[in-house]
Amino acid sequence: MAYLFSGTPIALVARKATVMQRSLLRLGRIPAYADMVGRQLSSRLRCLPNTIIVGAQKAGTSSLYGYLTQHPDILGSNRKEVHYFDGGTDPRVDNFEKGEQWYRAHFPLKAKTSRRTRILEATPSYLFVPHGPSRIAALVPNVKMIVVLREPVERAISHYFYELHNGREDRPIMKALTEEEGLLEPIWRTRNYKSRELLQYSYKARGRYAEQLARFFGYFARDQLLILSSKSLFKTTTEALSRTLDFLGLNSDVPIPDKSARNVGTYNSPVEKDVIEYLENYFAPYNDDLFELLGGKLDW
Numbered sequence: 001m002a003y004l005f006s007g008t009p010i011a012l013v014a015r016k017a018t019v020m021q022r023s024l025l026r027l028g029r030i031p032a033y034a035d036m037v038g039r040q041l042s043s044r045l046r047c048l049p050n051t052i053i054v055g056a057q058k059a060g061t062s063s064l065y066g067y068l069t070q071h072p073d074i075l076g077s078n079r080k081e082v083h084y085f086d087g088g089t090d091p092r093v094d095n096f097e098k099g100e101q102w103y104r105a106h107f108p109l110k111a112k113t114s115r116r117t118r119i120l121e122a123t124p125s126y127l128f129v130p131h132g133p134s135r136i137a138a139l140v141p142n143v144k145m146i147v148v149l150r151e152p153v154e155r156a157i158s159h160y161f162y163e164l165h166n167g168r169e170d171r172p173i174m175k176a177l178t179e180e181e182g183l184l185e186p187i188w189r190t191r192n193y194k195s196r197e198l199l200q201y202s203y204k205a206r207g208r209y210a211e212q213l214a215r216f217f218g219y220f221a222r223d224q225l226l227i228l229s230s231k232s233l234f235k236t237t238t239e240a241l242s243r244t245l246d247f248l249g250l251n252s253d254v255p256i257p258d259k260s261a262r263n264v265g266t267y268n269s270p271v272e273k274d275v276i277e278y279l280e281n282y283f284a285p286y287n288d289d290l291f292e293l294l295g296g297k298l299d300w
Contacts, residue, residue, distance in 0.1 A: 001195055003288070005153065006128045012215070029132060035078075036105060039078070039105035039106070040101055040102065040105045042105075042109065043100075043101040043102075043104040043105050043108050044101075044104070045110055045111070046104045046105065046107045046109055046110065047075075047087050047104070047107045047108055047110055047113060047119045047299075048100075048103070048104060048110065048119070048139065048140050048185075049077070049105065049107060049108075049119045049120060049121045049140060049143060050118055050119070050140065050142070050143055050144065051074075051117050051118045051119060051120045051121075051143065051144050051145070051146070051248060052121055052122065052123070052126065052136065052140075052143055052144075052145050052146070053065055053120070053121070053122035053124070053145070053147075053148070054123070054124070054127045054132065054136075054146070054147055055124040055125065055126060055127025055144045055147055055148070055149075055212070056124055056127050056147065056148060056149055056150060056155065056206060056207075056209065056212075057124040057125060057128065057155075057159065057206055058124075058150060058158045058159050058162065058236050059124065059147055059148040059150035059155060059230045060150065060230045060233045060234060060261070061080075061122050061124045061146050061151060062080065062122075062262040062263035063234070063260075063261045063262045063263070063264075064122070064146065064148060064228075064233060064244070065120065065122040065231065065262075066260060066262045067237070067258075068118075068120060068241075068244065068245075069120065069239055069254050070120075070256045070257065070258060071250060071256065072254065073116055073117055073118060073246065073250050073251070073254075074113075074117070074118045074120055074248075075107075075108045075112070075113065075117055075118070075119055075120065075230065075248070076120045076121065077106045077107055077121040078106050078107075079106065080121070080122050080123075081121075081122060081123045081124070082095075082103065082106045082121050082123055083095050083123050083125070084096060084098075084102075084103045084106075084123070085123070085126050085129075085131075085132050085135040085136050085139075085192050086123060086125045086126055086128075086129045086131075086132055086193075087129075087193070088194070089125075089199055090183075090194075091107075091116070091196055091199075092193060094133065094269055100139065103139075106121070107119055107121075109132075116249075116250070118144075118248050118250065125199075127147060127209075127212050127216075128202070128205075128206050128212060129193050130193065130215065131193065132215075132216075132221045133215045133216045133218065133220070134219060136219070137219040137220065142224075143222075143224065144225075144226070144228070144247065144248060145216070145220070145224060145225045146225075146226045146228065146244060146247075147213070147225060147226065147227050147228065148228045148229070148230055148233055149227065149228070149229055149230065149290075149297040149298060150230035151229075151230070151231070151275065151300040152204075152208075152209070152232075152279070152283045152286070152287070153207075153279040153280055153283060153294075154208025155206065155207050155230075156177070156203040156204055156206075156279055157173070157265070157271055157275075157279070158204065158205055159202075159203050160176060160177075160203050161269070163200050163201070168200050169200070169201070173271065173272075173275055174272075174275055174278065176201065176203065177203055177204060177278065177279070178202060178278075180201060180202070180204050181206065183197050183201055184197060184198060184201070184202065184205060189258045204279070204282060204283075207286070208283075208286045209285055209286070209290045210286060210289035210290040210292075210293050211286075211289075213225075213227075213290070213293060213294075214293060217293075226243070226244060226247040227294060227298075228240055228243070228244070229298045229299050229300065231298075231299055231300060232299055234261060237259050237266050238259075239257060241259075261263055
């Protein structure tokens with residue numbers, strides 16, 4: 001029997017393909033499916049990432065990924081968010097169970113890289129899900145990671161309006177915020193980290209950065225993580241990029257021609273003062289924990 005590089009029988013892939021192709025043909029996605037099959041066939045010849053932007057959501061990771069992949073010594077994954085270590089955004093499918101072969105399929109061939117090449121992906125929920133650090137450490141223990149942190153009040157509001165505009169939220173903002181703990185408590189207890197409620201309605205939980213970073217510091221040396229503020233990324237982009245490239249050991253004098261912001265969400269609805277005050281009071285102790293963990297305040 002013919003086998004793939006990873007040991008998976010080609011006949012088995014073919015049988016699965018006949019079923020999937022019917023639905024993919026209706027969706028017009030056969031070329032993408034065929035490309036992925038080809039990538040998995042060559043998975044052993046492909047790289048694993050040595051650089052990951054691990055978070056945070058709604059903090060500017062799309063922009064940073066877009067900036068960095070313009071550098072000649074940085075090659076990105078075939079899509080920005082691979083969603084491997086977090087299991088993915090579909091509660092019915094666990095990407096992590098697909099295994100290393102599937103993950104490798106998203107990255108460049110080794111033959112197209114050199115010793116100085118940084119292989120990059122960016123999935124912002126890796127910072128948030130509790131099992132993210134341990135899974136990353138098991139597969140790529142020497143990886144360098146970049147974290148972009150947005151002021152958590154702004155991040156929570158942006159997250160709410162993102163869900164609202166995408167039709168996944170219909171509650172008033174204060175109701176959504178105050179109901180969060182009760183909604184998420186059973187999820188934390190049962191460790192159902194792929195539930196839709198956690199993925200969509202974790203407005204406040206995602207801004208508790210100290211506990212998330214502490215999990216990473218339990219598996220990685222601190223010099224493996226670079227912490228950037230969202231404000232510095234957008235207000236002083238050149239300086240933030242220079243710092244990032246220095247962290248990656250790359251030439252920071254290389255021009256990055258397109259420094260426009262990517263995937264920027266906007267909301268025109270006014271946010272009432274009591275919502276702002278509620279969030280500021282909520283995040284105050286968590287921000288204190290973060291600044292103590294980092295040994296200084298961020299420029300929020």
